[in-house]
Structures are given as structure tokens and as C-alpha cells.
Amino acid sequence: MVRSDRTWSPTSIDLDWIEATGRPLHPVLIEMESVADPEGIPILSRDSGRMLAVLAANRRRVLEVGTAIGYSTLWMALALPPDGTVVTIDPDRARTDRARAFWRRAGLPDTRISVVNEPALDAFEGAAPELRGPFDMVFIDALKDEYLAYLAALMDRLVPGAVVVADNVLWSGRTSGARPSRPGDGSDALREFCARVSADPAFETAILPIGDGLLVATLRP
Numbered sequence: 001m002v003r004s005d006r007t008w009s010p011t012s013i014d015l016d017w018i019e020a021t022g023r024p025l026h027p028v029l030i031e032m033e034s035v036a037d038p039e040g041i042p043i044l045s046r047d048s049g050r051m052l053a054v055l056a057a058n059r060r061r062v063l064e065v066g067t068a069i070g071y072s073t074l075w076m077a078l079a080l081p082p083d084g085t086v087v088t089i090d091p092d093r094a095r096t097d098r099a100r101a102f103w104r105r106a107g108l109p110d111t112r113i114s115v116v117n118e119p120a121l122d123a124f125e126g127a128a129p130e131l132r133g134p135f136d137m138v139f140i141d142a143l144k145d146e147y148l149a150y151l152a153a154l155m156d157r158l159v160p161g162a163v164v165v166a167d168n169v170l171w172s173g174r175t176s177g178a179r180p181s182r183p184g185d186g187s188d189a190l191r192e193f194c195a196r197v198s199a200d201p202a203f204e205t206a207i208l209p210i211g212d213g214l215l216v217a218t219l220r221p
């Protein structure tokens with residue numbers, strides 16, 4: 001094994017301590033968590049949300065691919081400086097309408113978050129002015145087979161120093177082979193995405209084992 005021989009993993013006591021030490025969650029985030037699980041709406045983990053907030057805190061123009069009910073969007077929007085904005089893409093209008101209601105309840109004016117209701121690759125080819133960029137943060141959390149294509153379409157819209165974040169890169173253990181995968185289940189695509197971004201000298205990249213795995217890559221200035 002190449003990694004350092006760590007003989008210790010955090011216990012539930014450590015995780016409870018982290019939770020107790022972190023700033024209390026916005027009540028609307030808690031409400032979103034409570035509806036997502038019973039309804040089977042996939043949202044990122046709370047730890048990954050905290051990480052997104054850290055990364056968003058000094059950004060101005062964020063693009064998100066995959067809104068769902070707007071949980072990750074809200075983590076980023078609450079952390080952005082007052083002039084920071086998010087553009088988020090999801091073809092599922094019913095979900096993004098619910099997202100908008102949550103964001104309003106969290107006190108965010110509609111002008112802070114724009115929604116594009118189209119499949120992302122179509123949207124990137126279209127002329128929507130809000131997708132022209134430039135962006136200083138991109139969060140990718142939609143179709144796993146399309147992660148590389150999203151990034152390729154966005155490269156020219158990123159400022160130097162932009163951070164690219166992608167969720168589910170561990171895919172519950174299927175990407176690494178820790179659990180069995182099937183052709184077409186997204187595992188091969190995620191494996192290729194992680195390998196390509198990690199090997200790309202244009203990026204400084206880390207894969208964090210939080211939630212379902214978060215890839216974080218900074219575009220070198």
C-alpha cells in the first residue's frame with residue numbers, strides 16, 4: 001500500500017465532536033436534509049456541504065451542474081460574499097421550483113441564484129448569457145457518465161485559480177473496485193474522470209474521502 005499506514009479512523013465520537021464544534025447549520029439546510037432522505041432525493045453529505053462552503057467563501061461566480069432541491073446550492077450561496085452569485089443547471093423543473101422556495105425561505109434574493117432548466121451539455125452549447133462565464137468555482141453533481149464532458153465544455157469559461165469540485169467520485173466504493181461495479185453504472189466514467197483530472201498538469205487535485213468522495217481541483221493560475 002502506497003499511502004501512509006494509518007492505523008486509526010475517526011469514530012462516531014470524533015464525528016459528533018466535529019458536528020458539535022462546527023457552526024450550527026442554517027435551519028433551511030436541516031429542513032432540506034429531512035425531506036431529501038424520505039423522498040429519495042440525492043443530495044450531497046453534510047460534510048461535503050461544509051467543504052463546499054469553505055471553497056465558496058472567497059468566490060464570486062459559481063456554476064453548479066445538478067441542482068435537485070438546491071441543498072448544495074444553498075451551502076455555497078450562504079458562504080459566498082454578498083456580491084457572489086450561483087448559476088445552477090438541472091432539467092428537472094419540479095425540483096428546481098422546490099429549490100427556489102427553499103432559497104427564498106433562507107432569505108436569499110432571487111438575483112443571487114439563477115436556474116437553467118436544460119440538460120447541462122445542451123445548455124453549454126446554447127446561448128444563455130448566464131452560462132458565458134467566467135466562473136471561479138464549478139460544482140459538478142449530475143450524470144456521472146458526463147463529468148468529463150461537463151469539464152471539457154467549461155474549461156474556456158474558468159478563470160485562472162478557479163476551483164472545480166465533483167461529488168460522488170467514490171460512487172459507494174465502485175470507482176476503486178472496493179465494491180463490484182457493472183458496465184454503464186457510471187463507475188468507469190468516474191474512474192476515467194478522476195484519473196484524467198488528477199494527471200492533468202493544469203490542475204492541482206485531491207480526492208477527499210468525505211461523503212461519497214469529493215474531487216477538488218484548482219486550475220493553476
Ligand SMILES: C[S@@+](CC[C@H](N)C(=O)[O-])C[C@H]1O[C@@H](n2cnc3c(N)ncnc32)[C@H](O)[C@@H]1O
Pocket residue numbers: 042043044065066067068069070071072073089090091092095118119120121141142143
Ligand atoms: C445528485 S442530484 C444533485 C444534488 C445536489 N447537487 C445537492 O447535493 O443538493 C443530481 C441532479 O442532476 C440532475 N440532472 C440529471 N441529468 C442532468 C443533466 N443532463 N444536466 C444537469 N443536471 C442533470 C437530476 O435532475 C438531479 O436533480
